[in-house]
Every structure is written in structure tokens, then in C-alpha cells.
Amino acid sequence: MPDEPLLDIGEVARRSGLAPSALRFYEKKGLIAPEGRNGLRRTYRPEVLERLGLITCARSAGLPVAEIGRFLAARPSDGDLRDRMTTRAEDLDEQIARLTRLRDSLRHAAVCTHEPIVACPDFQRAIGNVAAGASRAVTP
Known part of the structure; x- marks a missing residue:
């Protein structure tokens, strides 16, 4: 305008x-x-x-x-760029899943009555899921 x-x-x-x-x-x-x-x-x-x-x-x-x-500047015909965008979206999905697991384990720790909290089997399982997800994210 x-x-x-x-x-x-x-x-x-x-x-x-x-x-x-x-x-x-x-x-x-x-x-x-x-x-x-x-x-x-x-x-x-x-x-x-x-x-x-x-x-x-x-x-x-x-x-x-x-x-x-x-x-x-992308056009619909730019397949290479579309592939990279798809890969980046998948990386973000993995990061979101890892952060969701971390959030859930922290929420559990906030209300857990186990002493000490870090010895709670549910917390350890949740942290293990976070760690496993993190190692998958960095594996080539």
C-alpha cells in the first residue's frame, strides 16, 4: 500500500x-x-x-x-528445501516429545512423597524415558 x-x-x-x-x-x-x-x-x-x-x-x-x-523465496517445486523442512519438523516433534516427558517427570517429582524423591521408581522410570529420548535424538 x-x-x-x-x-x-x-x-x-x-x-x-x-x-x-x-x-x-x-x-x-x-x-x-x-x-x-x-x-x-x-x-x-x-x-x-x-x-x-x-x-x-x-x-x-x-x-x-x-x-x-x-x-x-521457496516455491512449491523446491523439493530439496521441502525435504529439509520435513526433517526439521520431525526433529521438533522429537524435541517436543522429550520435553513433554521431562515436564511430566518434574510434575511427578513436585507431588511425589517418596523419600528421597530421586529414588522413587516412577520418577526414575520417567527420567529414564527422558534420558533414552535424549540419547535417541543425538544418535546419528
């Missing part, structure tokens, strides 16, 4: 929750582009906030910056 006012780097940083240095880094890597300058300050179209949301989501999923650039 061409009639929308441009946002300076400080406003984009405030709205996105990212430091101005992160915005400059993403610009250097080609993930975002300024619309121009207002004096010495970079200015951006408001749509950059949506793009930064995608970048933040991809970073949270563990994608490296180089991969995010490919992700943002």
Missing part, C-alpha cells in the same frame, strides 16, 4: 521486538530491504513487520539465516 507512511528503524524495532542491530543484520543478509532513509535512519514499508514475523518464526524453529533466505 503506497499511501502508508514508512516506518523508521526504531519503530520497526519497537513493533517487532528486535534490536536495530538485528534489522541491519537481516538487511545485510538480504532477508529484508529498507525502502529508503530519513536522514541517517533507515525506513521500511509496514509490510516488513510481516516478513520479520516469518523470520522470527523460522529462527525459533532452528533454521539458520542462510536457510531462512531460501525459505522466504
